[in-house]
Amino acid sequence: QVQLQQSGPGLLKPSQTLSLTCAISGDSVSSNSAAWNWIRQSPSRGLEWLGRTYYMSKWYNNYAVSVRSRITINPDTSKNQFSLQLNSVTPEDTAIYYCARMDIGGATRHFDNWGQGTLVTVSS
Amino acid sequence: EIVLTQSPGTLSLSPGERATLSCRASQSVTSNYLAWYQQKPGQAPRLLIYGASSRATGIPDRFSGSGSGTDFTLNISSLEPEDFAVYYCQQYGGSPVCSFGQGTKLESK
Numbered sequence: 001q002v003q004l005q006q007s008g009p010g011l012l013k014p015s016q017t018l019s020l021t022c023a024i025s026g027d028s029v030s031s032n033s034a035a036w037n038w039i040r041q042s043p044s045r046g047l048e049w050l051g052r053t054y055y056m057s058k059w060y061n062n063y064a065v066s067v068r069s070r071i072t073i074n075p076d077t078s079k080n081q082f083s084l085q086l087n088s089v090t091p092e093d094t095a096i097y098y099c100a101r102m103d104i105g106g107a108t109r110h111f112d113n114w115g116q117g118t119l120v121t122v123s124s
Numbered sequence: 125e126i127v128l129t130q131s132p133g134t135l136s137l138s139p140g141e142r143a144t145l146s147c148r149a150s151q152s153v154t155s156n157y158l159a160w161y162q163q164k165p166g167q168a169p170r171l172l173i174y175g176a177s178s179r180a181t182g183i184p185d186r187f188s189g190s191g192s193g194t195d196f197t198l199n200i201s202s203l204e205p206e207d208f209a210v211y212y213c214q215q216y217g218g219s220p221v222c223s224f225g226q227g228t229k230l231e232s233k
Contacts, residue, residue, distance in 0.1 A: 047169070047212060047224035064220045098168055102216075108175040109216035110159035114168035 002026040004099050004115035012122045018086040022099030022115050029075045029082055030055045033105025038073060038084045041117075042095035053082055054104065089122045096120075126151050128213050128225035136233040143200040145228045147213035152193045157216040160189055160198045163227075164209045172211075173198060200230075208232045 008020035020038070027034055035054035041047050051063040053073045063071050072085040086093060099115040127150040137143055147158070155176040161169035171180040173189035176196060186201040200207055213225040 046226050047214075049220055049222045049224070052221065062221050100168075108156045108159075108178070109222070110171055110174035110214065111161075111169070112171050112174075112180065114170075117168050 002101055002113040004101065004113055006097070006099055006115040006118050008118055008120075010119050010121060012089050012120065013124055014090055014122060015088055016122075018084070018089050018093065018097075018120055018122075020084045020097055020099070020118055020120075021081055022083070023079070023081040024101075025080075027101065029053075029080050030077055032056050033103060035102040035104050036073075036075070036082045037100045037102055037111065039098045039100055039111075040095040041098065044092075045095070048095075050084070050086075052102070091122045094120060094122045125220065126153065126215055126218055126223055128215055128223055130211075130213060130225035130228045132228060133226075134229045134231060136231050137203055138233045139203050139205055141203050143198075143203055143207070143230055145198040145200075145211055145230070147191075147196040147198070147225050149194045149196075149215060151218075153196075153215045154217060155192050158189075158191070158196050159214045159216075161212045161214065162207075162209045163212065169212060203230075205232070 003025045005023045035052045037052040038050040051073045053061050070087045075082045096117045098117050100111040101113040129148045131146045158176040160173040163169040177189045188199045190197050210227045210229050212227050216222045
């Protein structure tokens, strides 16, 4: 059974860097049948997919256009986890951040496992 | 960009009634790439339906999904008290890689 455990600070000041980690158990970040995603949720933007990392003979990353200039998602194979960095945050980045697994080994695409969520507040 | 529009925004029903939730896409979505989620307060979304019509592990058979192209539906045949929550559809493909509908809140009348 796959479990995702998130960690990271919940309060930031504007212009700081948001850093969250998602530890994986029951699967491998290097699996070639899973993609590892970050999704956020806020009242104003709803559920918003931010980006993903996955391994298929080499590492790939995809990012949402809305955050592409500020985001980095990195795998850490030594710790079996992946991370989110979002630079230059503003109050608009205030949201609950989730990590989530997408099965890419079959014919369907959906998020079958989610982290517990981290409320990140950006305020001076 | 594929935009998913869910309707109604809020649905007020009583336990035992049937719920029908709609998800309409701005462009055609591959059926394999349409999923539904349930979210309760303070919890992460939970996968209900994937591939438009397949129930996820442990999901009761009162939940069913259907549709193709741009129109998809989630049905709950007979509402149980624990079904009152917010429901989201999600599509995969194109740019952005995936997107979600804005949600339908299913509330108890």
